[in-house]
Amino acid sequence: xxxxxxxxxxxxxxxxxxxxxxxxxxxxxxxxxxxxxxxxxxxxxxxxxxxxxxxxxxxxxxxxxxxxxxxxxxxxxxxxxxxxxxxxxxxxxxxxxxxxxxxxxxxxxxxxxxxxxxxxxxxxxxxxxxxxxxxxxxxxxxxxxx
Numbered sequence: 235x236x237x238x239x240x241x242x243x244x245x246x247x248x249x250x251x252x253x254x255x256x257x258x259x260x261x262x263x264x265x266x267x268x269x270x271x272x273x274x275x276x277x278x279x280x281x282x283x284x285x286x287x288x289x290x291x292x293x294x295x296x297x298x299x300x301x302x303x304x305x306x307x308x309x310x311x312x313x314x315x316x317x318x319x320x321x322x323x324x325x326x327x328x329x330x331x332x333x334x335x336x337x338x339x340x341x342x343x344x345x346x347x348x349x350x351x352x353x354x355x356x357x358x359x360x361x362x363x364x365x366x367x368x369x370x371x372x373x374x375x376x377x378x379x380x
């Protein structure tokens with residue numbers, strides 16, 4: 235299980251802690267933030283990119299595939315469903331889309347290339363996002379009601 239805690243004191247800057255690691259998320263200045271850290275969507279894409287690269291590395295090591303490196307570029311946007319042939323349409327006509335580009339480096343055989351292409355889409359974060367997530371939401375207040 236992964237646990238993350240986020241704390242917002244003022245403005246839009248949010249301090250995030252996971253285990254012993256601390257980082258910050260914020261919105262860019264045009265969106266009302268101070269631009270003191272990546273946006274939440276940039277963190278989401280970063281999680282997917284990291285998971286994709288790690289999954290490829292771990293798979294290659296187990297199979298003794300000579301993987302020299304991996305680069306992952308992701309873009310998130312909202313587009314009209316008409317502009318996305320492979321997408322299911324939502325009620326408002328918009329869909330969220332992540333475009334992925336994975337570049338794998340190394341002297342690889344055709345079979346290794348084919349297998350790594352499949353593995354690139356099978357990292358746990360990719361599977362979670364593609365299948366959807368069930369949320370169990372709770373909101374609490376620390377001040378007693380008046």
